[in-house]
Amino acid sequence: MSAETDTAQTETARTDTAQTDTAQTETAQTLDAVADPPVDGSELIRFDQVTKRFGDNTVLDRLDFSVDSGKHVTLIGPSGSGKTTILRLLMTLATPDEGTIKVGGAYLTHEERGGKLVRAGEKHVREVRKNIGMVFQQFNLFPNMKVLRNITEAPVTVLGLSKDEAEERARELLELVGLREHVDKYPGQLSGGQQQRVAIARALAMRPRVLLLDEVTSALDPELVVGVLDVLRDIARSTDITMLCVTHEMNFARDISDQVLMFDSGRVIESGPPQKIFSDPEQERTREFLGAVL
Amino acid sequence: MMSSEFFTTWFLPGIWITVQVTVCAAALGAVIAFGTGLARGSRLWIVRFVAGAYFEVFRGMSALVLMFWMFFALPLFGWQLEPLWAGVSALGLTYGAYGSEIVRGSLAAVPAAQKEAGIALDFTRWQRLRLIELPQAWPEMMPPFNNLLIELLKGTALVSVITVADMTFAGNLLRLGTNETTPVYTLLLVLYFVLAFVITRGMRMLERRAKAGIGERPEKRGGVGTKSGGVGTKPGGVGARSGARGESLPAGPRSVGGGR
Numbered sequence: 001m002s003a004e005t006d007t008a009q010t011e012t013a014r015t016d017t018a019q020t021d022t023a024q025t026e027t028a029q030t031l032d033a034v035a036d037p038p039v040d041g042s043e044l045i046r047f048d049q050v051t052k053r054f055g056d057n058t059v060l061d062r063l064d065f066s067v068d069s070g071k072h073v074t075l076i077g078p079s080g081s082g083k084t085t086i087l088r089l090l091m092t093l094a095t096p097d098e099g100t101i102k103v104g105g106a107y108l109t110h111e112e113r114g115g116k117l118v119r120a121g122e123k124h125v126r127e128v129r130k131n132i133g134m135v136f137q138q139f140n141l142f143p144n145m146k147v148l149r150n151i152t153e154a155p156v157t158v159l160g161l162s163k164d165e166a167e168e169r170a171r172e173l174l175e176l177v178g179l180r181e182h183v184d185k186y187p188g189q190l191s192g193g194q195q196q197r198v199a200i201a202r203a204l205a206m207r208p209r210v211l212l213l214d215e216v217t218s219a220l221d222p223e224l225v226v227g228v229l230d231v232l233r234d235i236a237r238s239t240d241i242t243m244l245c246v247t248h249e250m251n252f253a254r255d256i257s258d259q260v261l262m263f264d265s266g267r268v269i270e271s272g273p274p275q276k277i278f279s280d281p282e283q284e285r286t287r288e289f290l291g292a293v294l
Numbered sequence: 295m296m297s298s299e300f301f302t303t304w305f306l307p308g309i310w311i312t313v314q315v316t317v318c319a320a321a322l323g324a325v326i327a328f329g330t331g332l333a334r335g336s337r338l339w340i341v342r343f344v345a346g347a348y349f350e351v352f353r354g355m356s357a358l359v360l361m362f363w364m365f366f367a368l369p370l371f372g373w374q375l376e377p378l379w380a381g382v383s384a385l386g387l388t389y390g391a392y393g394s395e396i397v398r399g400s401l402a403a404v405p406a407a408q409k410e411a412g413i414a415l416d417f418t419r420w421q422r423l424r425l426i427e428l429p430q431a432w433p434e435m436m437p438p439f440n441n442l443l444i445e446l447l448k449g450t451a452l453v454s455v456i457t458v459a460d461m462t463f464a465g466n467l468l469r470l471g472t473n474e475t476t477p478v479y480t481l482l483l484v485l486y487f488v489l490a491f492v493i494t495r496g497m498r499m500l501e502r503r504a505k506a507g508i509g510e511r512p513e514k515r516g517g518v519g520t521k522s523g524g525v526g527t528k529p530g531g532v533g534a535r536s537g538a539r540g541e542s543l544p545a546g547p548r549s550v551g552g553g554r
């Protein structure tokens with residue numbers, strides 16, 4: 001990052017605040033909460049006036065929010081409020097119609113060329129995307145690879161690790177998720193909970209700075225949920241990885257989150273520490289939602 | 295009926311020619327099928343367009359007429375092909391076009407979620423294709439490729455009309471010489487059937503290997519099991535795949551027992 005870009009960034013940030021002030025009060029409130037002075041490091045993710053539409057359906061409406069490095073942030077909100085869409089935009093599985101997303105100070109889908117913001121090329125996107133890992137609701141392990149290779153393939157092919165290094169890393173991670181003895185199986189031979197833990201290990205093997213978790217336990221039988229959540233708690237406690245998770249497991253959210261963002265109709269309507277949001281929310285909408293899910 | 299001399303001078307070499315034409319046309323067809331099939335999924339519209347046009351044109355073309363054209367019309371442009379190669383090219387070009395549809399379709403049938411998982415791990419498009427999409431699509435290609443290969447085998451009889459001495463050509467000669475119409479054509483039918491059967495066996499074996507290679511359980515070997523295997527594998531295969539995506543939880547002593 002050059003000094004120029006840094007100034008540009010600060011300016012963008014300033015315009016944000018200005019814009020939001022004129023916008024709805026709700027959003028202004030939100031932004032204050034989100035823009036707390038960074039405790040654990042700098043700002044890692046920033047959504048700036050991001051709009052996403054599917055046809056006539058505006059799913060995200062000029063969304064602003066940011067996540068600081070090392071924080072565990074949980075997104076909650078009613079079905080269809082755009083939580084998955086946010087994670088998919090970050091993972092570049094979808095592209096914003098308007099606005100920009102920055103990860104670690106670099107634009108995710110745009111590049112600066114000659115002072116102008118243009119759509120980024122694949123090379124740039126991949127470079128920024130290296131910071132991000134994702135665990136899917138349906139695990140999405142590669143059925144054509146055994147567990148070990150599911151985990152080692154990307155570190156070898158994408159990061160250029162040697163096979164030995166990658167395998168050592170994979171074995172450590174399998175130990176972490178409690179599946180050491182399953183290295184040699186195909187995903188189809190594992191239970192859903194085991195598959196999801198492999199998927200977590202696979203994402204971590206890329207050493208991302210941010211881990212995106214989209215309802216990672218909702219495809220699991222109830223008795224398998226605990227194992228996966230325990231692993232995530234472990235990771236949240238023992239690493240400094242930034243987590244952005246969407247979950248309906250409110251107890252889990254309360255345990256691991258530093259901050260909870262409440263979404264509705266494509267906007268953050270409330271945010272704050274979990275104790276506050278879960279026990280004393282300010283917005284009526286949040287209260288209603290929590291009443292329905294808790 | 296049939297002199298053994300005739301058999302060794304015409305029929306045996308004829309079988310060999312049929313096999314050669316089938317193998318060469320299949321090889322050419324496979325190259326075209328993969329080239330065109332992959333190109334039809336390209337990000338560049340021009341590549342997609344050219345590949346799509348190739349597919350439409352050659353799918354709509356009669357292999358026999360194309361063969362005539364290559365044999366009789368190409369020389370007018372100063373390019374004389376050996377009859378065998380004219381036949382192989384015509385068959386390879388047309389059957390390759392059909393094959394491209396199999397390749398494109400099987401790749402398109404790989405769940406989008408697999409592609410997304412590949413993106414999340416930062417693979418390039420080419421790496422995703424090579425490591426994820428093709429290996430998963432490959433076993434799905436086997437049964438339709440088997441059908442196509444058998445169609446191709448039977449289609450090779452066309453080369454006899456451009457003077458290639460394949461087994462149909464030998465059969466015609468024999469019929470003309472002996473007037474033993476029924477036995478000759480019965481023999482031909484049986485021969486094509488036997489060759490087709492050999493192809494089917496080979497392809498089943500490839501399919502089994504391919505499935506085992508992606509963790510879908512190879513079905514049991516031997517006797518009746520193998521026969522029903524072709525059909526039985528399908529649902530099993532799909533089950534294993536959706537299992538990997540978590541829509542079903544394959545239960546079993548091994549799966550749940552381990553872990554923590």
Ligand SMILES: Nc1ncnc2c1ncn2[C@@H]1O[C@H](COP(=O)(O)OP(=O)(O)OP(=O)(O)O)[C@@H](O)[C@H]1O
Nearest residue numbers: 054055057059077078079080081082083084085086
């Ligand atoms: N590919 C798509 N095409 C069209 N509409 C879509 C697409 N993806 C999402 N949507 C719409 O966008 C809206 C937000 O979807 P999203 O999946 O982000 O919600 P969510 O907050 O994750 O909901 P849930 O809690 O049910 O998972 C929904 O109205 C959905 O119908």
Ligand SMILES: [Mg+2]
Nearest residue numbers: 083084085215
């Ligand atoms: Mg969702």
